[in-house]
Amino acid sequence: MNPRLIGFVEAVLIAAILVLIPGYAILRAPSAGTAPGTAADTAALAQIDNVDGERIAKADDTPGDWLSHGRTYSEQRFSPLDQINTSNVNSLGVAWEYRTYSVRGLEATPIVAGGMMFITLPWSKVIALDAKSGKEIWQYDPQVPGETGRYLCCDVVNRGVALWKGAVYVGTLDGRLIKLDAKTGKVLWTVDTVENKKKVYTITGAPRVVDGLVVIGNGGAEYDARGYITAYDADTGKQAWRLYIVPGDPSKPQESEALQTALKTWDTTGKYKFWEIGGGGAPWNSFAFDPELHLLYLGTGNGNPWNREIRSPKGGDNLYLSSVLAVDTRTGKLAWYYQTTPGDTWDFDSTADVVLADLKIDGQMRKVLMHAPKNGFFYVLDRTNGKLISAQKFSIVTWAKGIDPKTGKPIEDPAARYKDKMSVIFPQETGAHNWQPMTFDPQTGLVYIPATDGAAIFVPDADFRYRPGAWNTGVDFAAVSKTVLEMIQSGKPPAAAQGYIKAWDPVAQKEAWQVSMGGSWNSGLLSTAGNLVFGGDAYGMFSAYDAKSGKKIWSMDLKTGILAPAMTYEIDGTQYVALLAGWGGAGGLSAFKDPNTALSKYQTDQGRLFVFKLGGKQQVAALAPEGTPATEPPPQTADAATIEKGFKLYHRTCLVCHGFYAQSEGEVPDLRLAPREIWDQYDSVVLDGALAANGMASFKDVLSKDDVAAIRAYILQQSHLAWDQAHAPKAKPPGKTN
Ligand code: CA
Numbered sequence: 001m002n003p004r005l006i007g008f009v010e011a012v013l014i015a016a017i018l019v020l021i022p023g024y025a026i027l028r029a030p031s032a033g034t035a036p037g038t039a040a041d042t043a044a045l046a047q048i049d050n051v052d053g054e055r056i057a058k059a060d061d062t063p064g065d066w067l068s069h070g071r072t073y074s075e076q077r078f079s080p081l082d083q084i085n086t087s088n089v090n091s092l093g094v095a096w097e098y099r100t101y102s103v104r105g106l107e108a109t110p111i112v113a114g115g116m117m118f119i120t121l122p123w124s125k126v127i128a129l130d131a132k133s134g135k136e137i138w139q140y141d142p143q144v145p146g147e148t149g150r151y152l153c154c155d156v157v158n159r160g161v162a163l164w165k166g167a168v169y170v171g172t173l174d175g176r177l178i179k180l181d182a183k184t185g186k187v188l189w190t191v192d193t194v195e196n197k198k199k200v201y202t203i204t205g206a207p208r209v210v211d212g213l214v215v216i217g218n219g220g221a222e223y224d225a226r227g228y229i230t231a232y233d234a235d236t237g238k239q240a241w242r243l244y245i246v247p248g249d250p251s252k253p254q255e256s257e258a259l260q261t262a263l264k265t266w267d268t269t270g271k272y273k274f275w276e277i278g279g280g281g282a283p284w285n286s287f288a289f290d291p292e293l294h295l296l297y298l299g300t301g302n303g304n305p306w307n308r309e310i311r312s313p314k315g316g317d318n319l320y321l322s323s324v325l326a327v328d329t330r331t332g333k334l335a336w337y338y339q340t341t342p343g344d345t346w347d348f349d350s351t352a353d354v355v356l357a358d359l360k361i362d363g364q365m366r367k368v369l370m371h372a373p374k375n376g377f378f379y380v381l382d383r384t385n386g387k388l389i390s391a392q393k394f395s396i397v398t399w400a401k402g403i404d405p406k407t408g409k410p411i412e413d414p415a416a417r418y419k420d421k422m423s424v425i426f427p428q429e430t431g432a433h434n435w436q437p438m439t440f441d442p443q444t445g446l447v448y449i450p451a452t453d454g455a456a457i458f459v460p461d462a463d464f465r466y467r468p469g470a471w472n473t474g475v476d477f478a479a480v481s482k483t484v485l486e487m488i489q490s491g492k493p494p495a496a497a498q499g500y501i502k503a504w505d506p507v508a509q510k511e512a513w514q515v516s517m518g519g520s521w522n523s524g525l526l527s528t529a530g531n532l533v534f535g536g537d538a539y540g541m542f543s544a545y546d547a548k549s550g551k552k553i554w555s556m557d558l559k560t561g562i563l564a565p566a567m568t569y570e571i572d573g574t575q576y577v578a579l580l581a582g583w584g585g586a587g588g589l590s591a592f593k594d595p596n597t598a599l600s601k602y603q604t605d606q607g608r609l610f611v612f613k614l615g616g617k618q619q620v621a622a623l624a625p626e627g628t629p630a631t632e633p634p635p636q637t638a639d640a641a642t643i644e645k646g647f648k649l650y651h652r653t654c655l656v657c658h659g660f661y662a663q664s665e666g667e668v669p670d671l672r673l674a675p676r677e678i679w680d681q682y683d684s685v686v687l688d689g690a691l692a693a694n695g696m697a698s699f700k701d702v703l704s705k706d707d708v709a710a711i712r713a714y715i716l717q718q719s720h721l722a723w724d725q726a727h728a729p730k731a732k733p734p735g736k737t738n
Contacts, residue, residue, distance in 0.1 A: 011311065032636075047114035051165060068163070069160055070355070074355065079567075081530070082531045089530070104155055105155045105582055112567070118168050118182070118184065125141050155588065174202070175202060179214075181233075201219070206619060215287060217230075217284055224304065225282050226278070227244070250268045258337075275309040282302075283298045288353075298325050308343050318344065323350055324338045325337050336385055350375075361380075375432070378449075394432065399416040413425075429480060431452070444512075444531060444547050451514075456495025459483070497537075503550055512638045520538070521588060532547055533545045541557055562581045579609070631675050635677050642713045672718050673722075688709070
């Protein structure tokens with residue numbers, strides 16, 4: 001059988017099913033893969049088997065690989081590779097592209113070792129590729145139930161795998177942690193990280209492996225989760241320890257001394273018992289690790305419900321919400337904490353990435369931790385003890401005037417809380433900086449932050465009641481929406497959020513430069529020894545900037561919105577830059593959809609992985625909106641009578657499976673969307689049964705060669721109609737004259 005045909009049918013089936021029933025996509029079972037098998041590859045594959053703590057700690061010895069989420073345990077996302085640099089980045093082009101046939105946001109950082117690349121897709125799927133050629137080696141679908149999608153605040157995303165001793169680890173939306181054989185995709189073990197099935201717990205983050213333990217945190221603090229992280233033995237999956245972020249039932253002994261301390265910062269006398277309706281603090285994203293100190297650093301999420309008046313009405317800091325925690329990996333005990341937003345009431349997760357570095361401050365080398373959470377402050381902490389070194393606003397911030405250097409606590413604006421009135425503050429709920437990772441470049445000494453300025457409106461929910469399995473924020477979003485609508489109707493719409501890349505000097509605590517990214521909700525960032533910073537935007541532009549000056553040197557329109565951070569690797573002397581494109585996430589789901597903007601054109605597109613190299617020549621084509629052909633159909637050569645004959649034959653013979661007017665409902669390929677090659681092979685498909693194995697049996701007994709030509713002519717006409725509709729010039733936006 002023609003392999004291109006199989007590819008097409010699978011592709012269309014995958015695409016169609018992903019669109020319609022996203023939870024049950026990808027048809028191929030995880031199979032024993034076709035891992036590279038040459039002698040040279042065997043040596044390369046050993047580089048997957050030997051990934052352990054020592055190799056990750058010494059990642060700079062093998063800079064061609066990208067072994068862990070933020071490349072190193074320090075999560076700097078800086079690569080020592082410099083083949084691509086300011087002098088030649090202008091010739092950067094696409095080496096290859098891999099279509100994921102996913103919809104929804106792509107947020108993963110590809111992991112590369114031993115010539116293999118591992119990416120994750122929406123619904124927690126894992127794909128292994130040949131990192132040089134882009135050839136798929138295996139794929140794994142954990143079969144996350146589709147209904148899980150209801151319990152995700154921020155899209156059915158996944159931010160990647162961890163690699164360790166020949167295995168990859170992935171967390172699934174429904175809370176499982178799964179170990180797969182890195183070479184074949186075979187499941188080695190599965191553990192369920194959810195301890196209370198009555199509550200909403202999810203996983204979107206990338207696991208990390210530290211001191212032989214796989215650590216993973218859960219999401220769910222918009223629902224009713226009590227946040228925790230869990231460490232499992234990487235070999236066996238046996239639980240080593242679990243660290244709870246917020247206290248449990250106060251009538252019972254707390255799980256740790258740290259929680260006993262934390263309990264004093266919560267009001268236990270409110271109408272709603274926080275331990276029954278959640279508490280929050282879900283550590284759903286950030287981890288960094290100092291192997292010498294054996295300290296694991298993590299950022300914790302917002303309070304649940306958001307509104308402190310409900311979960312702790314008499315106030316209190318509500319430890320350990322919105323904090324950075326240091327945990328001793330050997331015991332699972334809290335070593336220290338620093339709370340960035342005491343008594344959080346604004347969804348100010350502190351789950352943005354945590355980045356470690358050694359910086360010279362006041363003439364002394366300090367082991368620091370850098371963190372720029374949603375609340376808009378840039379923190380430099382001493383990572384040995386959690387003491388504040390400095391903190392400054394890196395974005396527009398109105399909820400607090402500054403951070404008191406003595407107490408390390410914010411100086412709040414009393415008007416920012418919304419006890420019995422509306423409040424309007426900067427930053428917005430999605431934060432001055434969210435999960436999209438920042439990067440620290442030790443050559444320039446600068447941190448590059450994908451930042452946003454935007455305001456949030458909070459209105460207390462006077463009719464709050466706890467609803468299991470639903471959002472429980474304590475914010476009246478109907479009232480918020482009404483307020484926004486009134487502002488629009490009165491001709492004074494709220495200002496749109498503005499995204500930008502900010503280069504920040506963490507020692508001086510001041511801006512070095514910034515570039516505007518137009519809209520908000522843009523990509524994470526990468527810096528390299530080539531003096532480059534790579535970043536993309538929601539509109540699909542992927543760019544390289546001079547790390548020192550911020551000057552944009554190179555840019556390419558990828559025609560697909562970008563959220564994920566780029567990464568870079570080297571194979572056989574060639575440096576590559578890899579990037580997943582596919583818009584979505586919290587900002588994508590809640591974005592206003594304007595059919596006249598480029599944003600809406602790209603935001604529903606299928607996902608794609610781009611890999612770039614110097615001199616790469618592959619063209620970037622726009623992906624068609626759903627229900628339209630990806631490539632222009634071949635010219636119509638049949639006459640009207642033939643098309644009419646085809647119309648009748650089609651609806652007599654083909655309709656039962658392929659739908660009225662050749663518009664399939666999705667269980668079978670939509671014939672209008674066929675790429676060029678399929679149009680050339682109608683006879684072999686319809687008469688010779690070339691795709692019989694896929695369910696398309698031969699119709700030789702009922703159709704002649706002429707009949708098939710007529711049917712093809714009719715379907716081709718339908719395909720052209722769909723193509724023309726998608727590519728017709730768009731109407732001008734109302735109210736705009738040019
Ligand atoms: Ca949150």
